[in-house]
Amino acid sequence: xxxxxxxECRAFIDSNLFITRSRRTLCRxxxxxxxxxxxxxxxxxxxxVRKTHEIWQIAYVDSLRTFKxxxxxxxxxxxxxxxxxxxxxxxxxxxxxxxxxxxxxxxNYCFTSVINKNDMCRIWRKLHSANDYMLFxxxxxxxPVYGSSMKHDYCLSIExxxxxxTLHFRH
Ligand SMILES: [Zn+2]
Numbered sequence: 001x002x003x004x005x006x007x008e009c010r011a012f013i014d015s016n017l018f019i020t021r022s023r024r025t026l027c028r029x030x031x032x033x034x035x036x037x038x039x040x041x042x043x044x045x046x047x048x049v050r051k052t053h054e055i056w057q058i059a060y061v062d063s064l065r066t067f068k069x070x071x072x073x074x075x076x077x078x079x080x081x082x083x084x085x086x087x088x089x090x091x092x093x094x095x096x097x098x099x100x101x102x103x104x105x106x107x108n109y110c111f112t113s114v115i116n117k118n119d120m121c122r123i124w125r126k127l128h129s130a131n132d133y134m135l136f137x138x139x140x141x142x143x144p145v146y147g148s149s150m151k152h153d154y155c156l157s158i159e160x161x162x163x164x165x166t167l168h169f170r171h
Contacts, residue, residue, distance in 0.1 A: 053137075081111075085111065094111070116144055120133055
């Protein structure tokens, strides 16, 4: 059996456990481990990616605990949305559903502040009323909304219609 020396294993091991034409001093397992670390480090250094991960994680937990459903948005979709909306990443942004009876998705999302998000979650847990919940997204209440899947006419129609009529109108 031909052997090679891996500087991480600090041992001579079967040469079949090395990737040919790659780092000669590392076995396959250690080559992969190194590549993974490099990828993670690179990923970790992009502030928007880090922010995306944070926002997604919190929305994931809120979905399960408060809205009793699973988030229906991938982190890559969230990243694209944040990029397209040009949201200032120094802001503490949170992701909530517009319609609390449906999962957060690219058709049902809203970016708001931490305080507004916490209020919305609390109100939904206590009252379970879409009407009251959605007041927190109504422009009239002047709560911070940084971007959402709501159509403009939908935002305006909230004033005059009941939520159920509005939702019906929307779908
Ligand atoms: Zn090794």
